[in-house]
Amino acid sequence: MALLERHEWYDIARSTNWTPTYVSEDQLFPEVMTGAQGVPVEKWEVYDEPYKVSYPEYVRIQREKDAGAYSVKAALERSRIYENADPGWRSILKAHYGAIALGEYAAMSAEARMCRFGRAPGMRNMATFGMMDENRHAQIQLYFPHEYAPKDRQFDWAHKAYHTNEWAAIAARHAFDDLFMARSATEIAVMLTFAFETGFTNMQFLGLAADAAEAGDFTFASLISSIQTDESRHAQIGGPALQVLISNGRKAEAQKLVDIAIARAWRIFCILTGPSMDYNTPLEHRKQSFKEFMQEWIVGQFERSLIDLGLDLPWYWDKMIAEFDYQHHAYQMGLWFWRPTLWWNPAAGVTPECRAWLEEKYPGWNASFGQAWDVITDNLLNGRPELTAPETLPIVCNMSQIPICAIPGDGWNVKDYPLEYEGRLYHFNSEIDRWIFEQDPQRYRDHMTLVDRFLAGKIQPPDLMGALAYMSLQPGEMGDDAHGYAWVEAFRKAPPLAAE
Amino acid sequence: MALFPIISNFERDFVLLLLPVDDQNTMDEVAAAAAHHSVGRRVAPQPNKVIRVRRQGAGEFFPRDQRLSETGVRPMEALEFIFADA
Numbered sequence: 001m002a003l004l005e006r007h008e009w010y011d012i013a014r015s016t017n018w019t020p021t022y023v024s025e026d027q028l029f030p031e032v033m034t035g036a037q038g039v040p041v042e043k044w045e046v047y048d049e050p051y052k053v054s055y056p057e058y059v060r061i062q063r064e065k066d067a068g069a070y071s072v073k074a075a076l077e078r079s080r081i082y083e084n085a086d087p088g089w090r091s092i093l094k095a096h097y098g099a100i101a102l103g104e105y106a107a108m109s110a111e112a113r114m115c116r117f118g119r120a121p122g123m124r125n126m127a128t129f130g131m132m133d134e135n136r137h138a139q140i141q142l143y144f145p146h147e148y149a150p151k152d153r154q155f156d157w158a159h160k161a162y163h164t165n166e167w168a169a170i171a172a173r174h175a176f177d178d179l180f181m182a183r184s185a186t187e188i189a190v191m192l193t194f195a196f197e198t199g200f201t202n203m204q205f206l207g208l209a210a211d212a213a214e215a216g217d218f219t220f221a222s223l224i225s226s227i228q229t230d231e232s233r234h235a236q237i238g239g240p241a242l243q244v245l246i247s248n249g250r251k252a253e254a255q256k257l258v259d260i261a262i263a264r265a266w267r268i269f270c271i272l273t274g275p276s277m278d279y280n281t282p283l284e285h286r287k288q289s290f291k292e293f294m295q296e297w298i299v300g301q302f303e304r305s306l307i308d309l310g311l312d313l314p315w316y317w318d319k320m321i322a323e324f325d326y327q328h329h330a331y332q333m334g335l336w337f338w339r340p341t342l343w344w345n346p347a348a349g350v351t352p353e354c355r356a357w358l359e360e361k362y363p364g365w366n367a368s369f370g371q372a373w374d375v376i377t378d379n380l381l382n383g384r385p386e387l388t389a390p391e392t393l394p395i396v397c398n399m400s401q402i403p404i405c406a407i408p409g410d411g412w413n414v415k416d417y418p419l420e421y422e423g424r425l426y427h428f429n430s431e432i433d434r435w436i437f438e439q440d441p442q443r444y445r446d447h448m449t450l451v452d453r454f455l456a457g458k459i460q461p462p463d464l465m466g467a468l469a470y471m472s473l474q475p476g477e478m479g480d481d482a483h484g485y486a487w488v489e490a491f492r493k494a495p496p497l498a499a500e
Numbered sequence: 501m502a503l504f505p506i507i508s509n510f511e512r513d514f515v516l517l518l519l520p521v522d523d524q525n526t527m528d529e530v531a532a533a534a535a536h537h538s539v540g541r542r543v544a545p546q547p548n549k550v551i552r553v554r555r556q557g558a559g560e561f562f563p564r565d566q567r568l569s570e571t572g573v574r575p576m577e578a579l580e581f582i583f584a585d586a
Contacts, residue, residue: 330514337542372514372542379541387541395507395516395578408514408542416507416516416556416578425576427507427516451518455505455576 006054016121017041033117035184039248047120047240051233058129062136065226072222073144081217082148087482088280088347089215090152093145095344096208097158099168099272101141103176108134110180110188114237117185120244123237127185130193130234137227144223153476157343164472167341167450171271171401174447175264186241187257194238195261198305200269202231203297211277214285239309246310258306259314260439263432266320267400274328275335278358279349280482289361291324316432323430325362329369330405337376338390338403340468342479350377351487364411371409380488390464396449398426399433421445504568506530507578509556510538516578523569527553527562534581549583556580 020028025041036044053061082090111134114127145158161169180192205228212221245254277290288296299321306313314320335346350358350373358365379387394403395416404427406414417428421441428434437444450467453459459470468478481487501524508519517537521530531551539545552561556578562571573579 333514333542369514371512371544375540375542375544392520392537393518395518403515405515409512412512414509414514414516416509418578425574427576427578454518 006052006057010052010054014121014125015045016124017045029117029119031184033113033184034119035117035186035188036119037186037245037250037253039119039244039250041119043248044119044123044244045121047122047244049122049126049240050236051126053129053233058132062132062230065229066136066140069140069222069226073147073219076219077147081219082151085215085217086282086347087345088282088349089217091344091347091482092211092276092280093148093217093220094152094154094157095272095276095342097141097145097155098161098343099172101138101145101158102162103172104134104137104141106176106181107192108138110134110183110192111234113183114185114188118189119186120241123185123189123241126234126237130237133230133234137230140223140226144219153474154343154345154479157477160472161343165450165453166343166471166473167396167401168271170450172268174401175268178443179261179264186245189238189241190245190254190257191261192238193235194242195258196265197231197235198238199262199298199302200265202228202235203301204269204273205231207273207277207293207297210287211281211285214287215282239305242309242311251310255311255314256439258311259316260436262314263316263320263436264400266323267402267429267433270323270328271331271335271402275332275346275349278328278361279332279354280347283351283354283357286357290328291361294321294324316435319430319432326368326407329358329362329365330407331402333369333372333408334394334403334405336481337388338394339479339481340390340464341471341473343473343477345479345482347482348373348487351490367410368407368412369409377488377491380485381491385485393451393454393467395427396451397429397433398447398449399428399436399444401449402429404429505575506568506573507576508534508537508581509578510534510543510581511583512543513538514542521568523567525568526565527568527571528564530568530579531581534579538581546583548586550586552582552584554580554582 029036031038108131111127111131115124115131118124118127142159145155148155162173179196180188183191205224209221209224209228212218212224242254242258245251274290277286277293303313332346332349335342336348339346355366355370355373359370376388379385394405396402397404404414404416408414417430417434419426419428419434419437422445424445426437428437448456454462454467459466501522503520504523505518505520508517510517517534519530519534519537521533525533531553535551550564552564554561555573561582561584
């Protein structure tokens with residue numbers, strides 16, 4: 001018997017809306033779960049997924065992808081790529097797995113919510129595949145680092161991170177809870193798949209796969225490519241959902257969701273990808289700076305996607321672009337200075353050659369961040385390492401859960417963006433973070449940052465060791481300089497560049 | 501005598517810091533406590549200068565001998581610590 005072509009049966013097969021008789025439409029699809037914003041179901045039925053795939057096609061392709069990634073891993077297990085890799089590259093792997101693997105599992109739950117409560121049959125269909133994608137991503141990104149756990153227990157944090165109160169894990173959970181765990185199906189389509197995945201992860205994974213290949217880590221490169229091809233498919237769930245919202249008079253509501261989600265995604269990528277690209281990646285493997293990457297992909301590409309859909313650029317667009325020049329440098333300094341609070345070993349990335357590169361890519365770096373690194377370098381050169389260790393906590397933003405920081409030295413622009421709400425004083429890293437809080441204060445008001453918890457007596461003893469224990473960081477897991485401070489030696493021969 | 505947490509925003513440093521001080525501390529004592537966490541760690545010393553304290557964005561510094569409890573500063577308010585001529 002001849003089989004029909006997919007296009008001959010697809011539209012009929014995925015027309016899965018029906019008229020309920022035992023329960024009401026509202027009981028079957030409550031607004032709180034659908035987030036349909038009052039747009040009636042027949043309007044949602046025009047949703048046409050841009051990427052069509054049948055279940056047999058999906059299974060066949062995914063099986064090939066898995067076979068490819070696992071084969072590369074098996075073939076290279078004895079290659080000693082890991083042992084020979086620069087310690088900065090190993091730090092990128094540890095940070096990536098801990099921050100991402102269980103986040104993928106959370107994303108699977110979010111996709112499942114779209115499967116059940118998406119108002120458009122096409123959305124539910126795509127999300128079914130998206131749900132299976134995310135499950136695969138969680139599993140494969142736990143399995144691959146598991147091989148390294150006996151060699152280095154920081155890799156145990158691929159699974160452990162999200163189960164702790166380590167500060168970066170709190171930041172990731174806070175952002176992901178807000179973007180997709182505690183959102184309706186429509187909000188997930190807009191905030192997770194459009195803003196977060198189309199805007200950031202899809203491009204990020206493209207860049208990361210290229211970096212891995214450049215660093216000679218073909219196992220990680222094939223893993224990331226395998227994931228990225230899924231992302232590029234299911235990230236398209238959000239576009240048609242936005243079209244439905246906009247064409248039915250809900251542009252303002254859609255715009256607000258997009259604006260919140262891009263701002264939150266930017267913070268996560270700024271602290272995870274910025275230091276990885278500009279500091280942890282060995283100099284000889286850097287293709288472009290983080291700023292150039294953001295300019296090309298976010299300003300050059302994603303900006304067009306927003307406008308093509310009929311959306312406006314977020315109100316803070318210029319402020320965010322201005323942050324490309326400094327925010328990740330500040331995060332890098334915080335990561336390195338509070339290195340015992342990490343599950344990976346941050347590379348300082350400030351050898352004389354690295355600093356020359358930073359000054360070229362970010363004119364003025366030496367007079368600002370370089371001056372602070374001068375003091376750190378001087379302490380290490382002169383036998384005062386204790387002055388490069390933290391003795392107090394940084395103030396953490398009540399939105400991003402990341403320390404509030406900006407430009408030091410010349411051009412000093414560090415500032416608190418406070419807000420008093422119901423008698424409590426909140427602190428934010430920027431106008432953008434504060435604006436997100438103001439959009440829905442009741443949603444965010446009760447969360448306690450790590451500093452709030454410290455002041456409330458939840459961290460005992462109330463000192464750095466108590467804080468490390470609260471974050472579940474055991475000896476052998478706490479971060480330290482990736483290169484064992486070897487980079488400092490270059491300065492015994494040459495003066496710090498900022499002094500010139 | 502009461503523990504009084506404030507936020508240190510130290511000139512030329514890159515980050516806001518939690519600074520536990522005492523409400524009976526003078527502004528000079530609060531400034532010394534803030535300097536402990538910034539100067540010589542990420543901020544180069546300026547030996548000929550003193551460190552003055554002001555509210556974020558304020559033009560005027562608090563008097564150097566004024567006690568924290570007399571200033572009206574609230575717990576966890578951000579104060580700026582600025583190098584100034586002695």
